[in-house]
Amino acid sequence: MEIQTMNKLEKEALKKSGTDFTRLGFALFFMIGVLTFSFLSNGGISNNMFLAVAALIGAYMAMNIGANDVANNVGPAVGSKALTLTTAIIIAAIFEAAGALIAGGEVVNTIKKGIIDISAFGGNPDPFIWAMMAALLAAALWLNFATMMRAPVSTTHSIVGGVMGAGIAAAGFSIVSWATMAKIAASWVISPILGGVIAAIFLFSIKKSIVFKDDKVKAAKQYVPIFVAIMSWAFVTYLTLKGLKKIWPQVVETLNMLPLVAIEMTKKPTLTTALIFGLITAVIVYFFVKTKVNSSTTTLENNKASVNTLFTIPLIFAAALLSFAHGANDVANAIGPLAAINDAVVNGGISSKASIPLWVMGVGALGIALGLALYGPKLIKTVGSEITELDQIRAFSIAMAASITVIIASQLGLPVSSTHIAIGGVFGVGFLREWLHLNDVGRTIEDDKQAIIDEKKNLHAYNAELKTLEAKDAKIQEDYERIVELYKFIADEEKQIKTAKKSIKKTKKVEFVKREAIKKIITAWVVTVPAAAVLAAVLFFMIRGIMV
Incomplete structure (x- = not known):
C-alpha cells in the first residue's frame, strides 16, 4: 500500500513539474521572440539593444498583469460556477487582447500619473532609459512574487512604485510629486470601501426583492429584467468612458452618418453621452430579458438556486466587458514605460508623452493574454473561492460594483484601483452574508x-x-x-x-469571509508601492553600475 502511495505521489510530482516546465517554456519563448523581433526591426538605431531588452521586460510585465490583475474580472464568475475556469480564461484572453489592440490609448503618459518630474533628468536620455527599465522590471518582479503568494495586487500601483523608486534613485526625492502619491495612498482605502459598499447594496437589494420573497419565481419575473438592465446601463457607460477613448472620433463619425443622429465631436466621450448610450442599451436589454424570463419561469423552481441561474448569462457578458475595458486601460501599465524607452531611443530625447507603435501595443496585448492563460488560474481561484463563497447573484453584485465604482470615482476625481474595487466587492458581499446570518439567528x-x-x-x-x-x-x-x-x-x-x-x-463566530485572506491581501496592498519602489531603486543602481 505504501509503495503504491509513493508511486502515485511520484507520478503527480512529475506531472506537476512537467506542467510547470511547459508553462515556463511558453513564457520564455514569447519573451525571447519579443527580444529578437525588437532587436531585428530596430537594427539601424543606436542603443537598439536597450530597446530590445526593454521590450523583453515589457513582455514579462504584460504576462504578470495577465496572471495577477485579470483574475479580478473573471474570478467571481468562475467562483460562482457561471463559467468554467477554461472558458473564463479563453473569454478573458480574447477580450483583454481586443481591448488593448482596439481601444488602447494611442498616446500614453510615459510617466504614469505624473509621479515624477522628467525635467530633473536634464534632457539626458540615458538615466531616463535606465530608470524606466528599472521601474518596469521592478513592477514585473513584484507582480510575479504577489502571484506566487496568491495575493491580488494593483498593477497600476506596482508600476507607480517602480517609477517613483527609480526616479528617486536617479534624481533624488525632489523629483517625486508627493501630492500625487498621497492620492494613490488614499485609493488604498477609497477603492475597496466603495467597491464593498456598492456590491453589498446590490446584493441586499436582490435578496430583499427576490430571494427573501415567498414567491421567488414571481419576484424574479418582475425584478431580474430591472437588475440586468441596470447592469447594462452601467457597463455600457463604463465601456464608453473607459474603453472607447482611442476610437471615439471614428465612433462619432459613424453614428452621425445614421439618420436622426447628431453627436457633437469631442476628443473623448462625455459622461452625458455615455449615460445616454447606456440608457438606450438598458431599455433594449430590459424588454429582451423580460421576454426571456417570462418564457423560462414555467421551468423555474421556487428556490434560490433556480433564481441564481437567471444571472448566469449576464455574468458572462460582465466578465467579457470588464476584460475588454481592463485591456484598454491597463495595457499602459505594461507598455507605458516601454513606449517611453522606445521614444527616448528612437528620438534621442525625453518626452512627457509618446506615441505607441503597433508592435509595442501588440506586446502588451499578447503578453496579457498569455500570462492569463499560463499563470492566471491561481489568482482566479483566490478571488473566486478563497475569500468567500460566491454564487451567481453575489458575483453579479461584484461585477456591478466594479463598473459603477469606476464611473463614480472617475467623475469625482477620486483615485481608485480596479483590483482593489473588485476585491472590496468580494469582501462586501462576504461581510453582508455575515450580517444577514447574525440577523437570522x-x-x-x-x-x-x-x-x-x-x-x-x-x-x-x-x-x-x-x-x-x-x-x-x-x-x-x-x-x-x-x-x-x-x-x-x-x-x-x-x-x-x-x-x-x-x-x-x-x-x-460564523465567518463567511476568511480573515487570513483579508490580512494577506491588505498587507500586499500596503506593501506594493514601497516594495516596488525599493526594488526599482536597487535595479537602477545596478543598471547604472553596469553601464557607467
Whole structure:
C-alpha cells in the first residue's frame, strides 16, 4: 500500500513539474521572440539593444498583469460556477487582447500619473532609459512574487512604485510629486470601501426583492429584467468612458452618418453621452430579458438556486466587458514605460508623452493574454473561492460594483484601483452574508442572553441561601439536605450559563469571509508601492553600475 502511495505521489510530482516546465517554456519563448523581433526591426538605431531588452521586460510585465490583475474580472464568475475556469480564461484572453489592440490609448503618459518630474533628468536620455527599465522590471518582479503568494495586487500601483523608486534613485526625492502619491495612498482605502459598499447594496437589494420573497419565481419575473438592465446601463457607460477613448472620433463619425443622429465631436466621450448610450442599451436589454424570463419561469423552481441561474448569462457578458475595458486601460501599465524607452531611443530625447507603435501595443496585448492563460488560474481561484463563497447573484453584485465604482470615482476625481474595487466587492458581499446570518439567528442569541440573565439571578439566590445556611451554628438534618441540594443547583446553573455563552460565541463566530485572506491581501496592498519602489531603486543602481 505504501509503495503504491509513493508511486502515485511520484507520478503527480512529475506531472506537476512537467506542467510547470511547459508553462515556463511558453513564457520564455514569447519573451525571447519579443527580444529578437525588437532587436531585428530596430537594427539601424543606436542603443537598439536597450530597446530590445526593454521590450523583453515589457513582455514579462504584460504576462504578470495577465496572471495577477485579470483574475479580478473573471474570478467571481468562475467562483460562482457561471463559467468554467477554461472558458473564463479563453473569454478573458480574447477580450483583454481586443481591448488593448482596439481601444488602447494611442498616446500614453510615459510617466504614469505624473509621479515624477522628467525635467530633473536634464534632457539626458540615458538615466531616463535606465530608470524606466528599472521601474518596469521592478513592477514585473513584484507582480510575479504577489502571484506566487496568491495575493491580488494593483498593477497600476506596482508600476507607480517602480517609477517613483527609480526616479528617486536617479534624481533624488525632489523629483517625486508627493501630492500625487498621497492620492494613490488614499485609493488604498477609497477603492475597496466603495467597491464593498456598492456590491453589498446590490446584493441586499436582490435578496430583499427576490430571494427573501415567498414567491421567488414571481419576484424574479418582475425584478431580474430591472437588475440586468441596470447592469447594462452601467457597463455600457463604463465601456464608453473607459474603453472607447482611442476610437471615439471614428465612433462619432459613424453614428452621425445614421439618420436622426447628431453627436457633437469631442476628443473623448462625455459622461452625458455615455449615460445616454447606456440608457438606450438598458431599455433594449430590459424588454429582451423580460421576454426571456417570462418564457423560462414555467421551468423555474421556487428556490434560490433556480433564481441564481437567471444571472448566469449576464455574468458572462460582465466578465467579457470588464476584460475588454481592463485591456484598454491597463495595457499602459505594461507598455507605458516601454513606449517611453522606445521614444527616448528612437528620438534621442525625453518626452512627457509618446506615441505607441503597433508592435509595442501588440506586446502588451499578447503578453496579457498569455500570462492569463499560463499563470492566471491561481489568482482566479483566490478571488473566486478563497475569500468567500460566491454564487451567481453575489458575483453579479461584484461585477456591478466594479463598473459603477469606476464611473463614480472617475467623475469625482477620486483615485481608485480596479483590483482593489473588485476585491472590496468580494469582501462586501462576504461581510453582508455575515450580517444577514447574525440577523437570522438574532432571536437565538437574544434567547441565550436572556437565559444567562435568568440563570445568574437563580445562581445569586442559591449562593445567598447557601451562605446563610452554612453560617448557622446549629444545623438540623433538613439544613444539610438543603445545602447538598443547593450545591447541585449551583453546579447546574453554572453549567447552563457556560453552555449559553458557548452557544452565543459559536453563533457569532460564523465567518463567511476568511480573515487570513483579508490580512494577506491588505498587507500586499500596503506593501506594493514601497516594495516596488525599493526594488526599482536597487535595479537602477545596478543598471547604472553596469553601464557607467
